[in-house]
Amino acid sequence: MSSETTPEKLPALQQAYLDAMLAGSGRAADRVVEGALDAQLTPQRIYLDLFQPTAYAIGRLWQRNQVSVAQEHLATAIIERQMGELHPLFRPQRERGRTIVIGCVPDEWHRVGARMVADFFEAAGWAVHYLGAAVPTRDLVAITRETGADLVGVSAQMLFNLPRVDELVRALDAAGLAGIPVIAGGMPFSEQPGLAAALNVRGSGADAAAALAVAEQVLAGPVTAHPAAPGLAAAALERLRERLVHEATARCLAAGDSGEALIRAGFGYTTKMLLAALTAGAPELLDGQVAWGNERQPHDGVTPAQMLARLTHYAAALHTLMPGPEGATAAAYADRLVALQRQAMAARLGP
Ligand code: B12
Numbered sequence: 001m002s003s004e005t006t007p008e009k010l011p012a013l014q015q016a017y018l019d020a021m022l023a024g025s026g027r028a029a030d031r032v033v034e035g036a037l038d039a040q041l042t043p044q045r046i047y048l049d050l051f052q053p054t055a056y057a058i059g060r061l062w063q064r065n066q067v068s069v070a071q072e073h074l075a076t077a078i079i080e081r082q083m084g085e086l087h088p089l090f091r092p093q094r095e096r097g098r099t100i101v102i103g104c105v106p107d108e109w110h111r112v113g114a115r116m117v118a119d120f121f122e123a124a125g126w127a128v129h130y131l132g133a134a135v136p137t138r139d140l141v142a143i144t145r146e147t148g149a150d151l152v153g154v155s156a157q158m159l160f161n162l163p164r165v166d167e168l169v170r171a172l173d174a175a176g177l178a179g180i181p182v183i184a185g186g187m188p189f190s191e192q193p194g195l196a197a198a199l200n201v202r203g204s205g206a207d208a209a210a211a212l213a214v215a216e217q218v219l220a221g222p223v224t225a226h227p228a229a230p231g232l233a234a235a236a237l238e239r240l241r242e243r244l245v246h247e248a249t250a251r252c253l254a255a256g257d258s259g260e261a262l263i264r265a266g267f268g269y270t271t272k273m274l275l276a277a278l279t280a281g282a283p284e285l286l287d288g289q290v291a292w293g294n295e296r297q298p299h300d301g302v303t304p305a306q307m308l309a310r311l312t313h314y315a316a317a318l319h320t321l322m323p324g325p326e327g328a329t330a331a332a333y334a335d336r337l338v339a340l341q342r343q344a345m346a347a348r349l350g351p
Helices: 010-022 026-038 043-063 069-090 112-123 137-147 159-174 187-191 208-220 232-254 260-280 285-300 304-321 324-349
Strands: 099-104 127-130 151-155 182-185
Touching: 010 026, 010 043, 010 069, 026 043, 026 069, 043 069, 043 112, 043 208, 043 285, 069 112, 099 112, 099 137, 112 127, 112 151, 112 182, 112 208, 127 137, 137 151, 137 159, 151 159, 151 208, 159 182, 159 187, 159 260, 159 285, 182 187, 182 208, 232 260, 232 304, 232 324, 260 285, 260 304, 260 324, 285 304, 285 324, 304 324
Parallel strands: 099 127, 099 151, 151 182
Antiparallel strands: none
């Protein structure tokens, strides 16, 4: 939100709201929202300037092991309750005569952002069908058809869910609904605006206000082209994923590493990340993941040196199992993970 419209009280309200959340007090959080309404903050600004930054702050604190999962769940539950209470204030002044279907891709459990976007569209007079978390692709396609939607909005917060966005566009296409534009949002899209084009969606936005702006742009633009064919390297990796996880885990265990189930789960996650980056054709998406892993994983009992050893075995297994040009592309992405991990460790040690 623009700084000239930011009331002086906002930083104090933000701090009080975060404090209320850390104390786990819904009542204290209610008092902050009441104070914000008294200070003439619109409900839209309460969403974007209080709820959203606080959720991000709680996420960073969890990542650093400074708040528990329970504290995060409590804070999220308070935000969702308050959104429901503010919802009547999103009643539109006039009808826009447009319909949006919005929800999260399969396996995506972060629904608060999509719900915020839904409320912004409602206030702008759209007919809104908000479906919440983890919506099966075929059901999203079906409701798009049934409602005669003008636009589909999807949320993908986790990098590993990006291939699901691409799949949705293809599923709409296969159902004869290619003319209905898709817009997308979530952390990867906020960090990399170029992702939208790579995943065949028509636009993206970093917050609910941007979502509304991009929707109007998309509707004013030309009808979409058919999506490009899925990447060969991603398709080849998808076919190999189980063998790859098995082979990489076996190599770690043979080298003396222990905790088979955790190693296997970790490689499952790494493979999903690689698939997402390959689908988007964007190796740089992996960089943030490695940085995130170095901050979070020591709290889960995995040292940076262990991460490096595991990633090295993983890359070696991929080189062995995926020869040929597609293999070379996928292996280059895996090698990037190893190089990034080395860099992260060197940066930690200093010059
Ligand atoms: C609450 C929360 C959860 C809750 C969500 C519950 C719920 N009811 O939604 C639960 C417990 C389920 C959860 C689970 C996980 N989480 Co979580 N979670 C969060 C947290 C703290 C807040 C999310 C939130 O509400 N944000 C506030 C909303 C308003 O912001 P937003 O989603 O970005 O939405 C805005 C924009 O993105 C945009 N937008 C969103 N959707 C759309 C759609 C369209 C069409 C458009 C145009 C725009 C748009 O507009 C929105 C509104 O302005 C975040 C921290 C963060 N940075 O977001 C971590 C975070 C996202 N989670 C994280 C992780 C790691 C996980 C787990 C893997 C943890 C685990 N080990 O199980 C799982 C994954 C689950 C899954 N498969 O989805 C990490 C991701 C790290 C990374 N780099 O990938 C984060 C960043 C925390 C952290 N700092 O480490 N999480």
